[in-house]
Amino acid sequence: MTGTALPPASADALLFDYLLRLADSDIVLAQRLGEWVGKGPVLEEDIAQTNVGLDLLGQGRLWLAYAGEVEARYATRGRDENELAYFRDGSEYRNLLLVEQPNGSYADTLVRQFLYDAWHLRMLDALARSRDERIAAIAAKASKEVRYHVERSSGWVVRLGDGTDESHVRMQRALDALWMYTGELFAADASDDALVAAGIAADVTALREPWRQAVGDVLAEATLAMPSDGWMQGVRGRGGRQGVHSEHLGQLLAVMQSLPRAMPDARW
């Protein structure tokens, strides 16, 4: 990526917000996957789901730690990863709407995962070419892990989509219900545009066609129909990445943040 430089202070503020956008989708989805711990349909899946969540949590922490360092460059102080994760309210979270959707049945969880994984991998591969070395390093590392995530969720979409009548119906229903959240994956706002121009952020609009192609291939093998784009959530500058969330996020954060908020100085 190449591009034009931004003035330092405003560039840092934009970068901070962008790093939260990357971190928060990982952290919120990790928390959702954590809700499955001990309740997976089979032992191997319970473990797989938890491992994926753990990877996402680790990646989210890398982004948050960097965000805190960037914040310290222009604000009076930078918050650490715990403060950023546990002491921001829902409207300050910058995650995609897709990942905060409830777990539902295993079909809902897997379809959500598949749609995200297929986007996440392409996003990280684009970010690995960022002019910001720290972003490039985190993305290159995370990309290797997310490759496993894509293989797993793609495999399950095929097995359950092209499985029994019941599993097929459930997968198609989950796909139809979650599709409206996929538009946001490729919606860029002014702050994205500025960082793309500076060679720092990934151009999500360029990821849309490769994503559709890859998702379409898996869905075809799974005998599932790709839904048509209807009303898409969060694409007009008022979505999760701008802090406008569904009601589900507040409930998720209430659980995730309850302990540190009740006992702010608690140490393990």
Place this chain on the structure above:
Amino acid sequence: MRAGEAVIWGALAGVPDPELPFVSVVELGIVRAVEPIPDVAPARGITPARGTDPIPATARWRVVVTPTFSGCPATRVIEADIRTALDAVAPGACEIVTRLAPPWSTDAIAPEARRKLAQAGIAPPAFRCTAAAVTRSGAAAALARGAAAVACPRCGSQHTREVSRFGSTPCKAQFRCDDCLEPFDHFKPH
């Protein structure tokens, strides 16, 4: 090797991985480098004589580590264990820094450590093949590739299959041998 560096490497070689205590963090490629930090800038106008060591004997050391998987819970324990081992041989002389790039790979695992993994019943990683194309057949290709490449660490049979890409720790996959019927862990190529 400069004086002191061997001591640092020796201490690091004695730090076991918490989940795989029969191999060290050096053998796993978690320790990337030991670099000298000159503790004073060379005096202006004085050039070290040819052949003299520019690093003073009191040099501090920077120990460069890299995490295996981003979310591996052992990462923090490993860093604490490294700190303890370094302080035992060179108190206050070492700083530990984390370096992400290039990302850790199982290709960094030493041959001796691969033998120890196999001895402990964990099929060692093959040297990394190119990542499966993320397409509709990605999962199937990965399954086929895993089954073809991984020998059972107990009986040596090649008739094994991947039960799950995810295992008891982030670095391992679950396999089963179709000949001796035993389940086993595979350190997945990463």
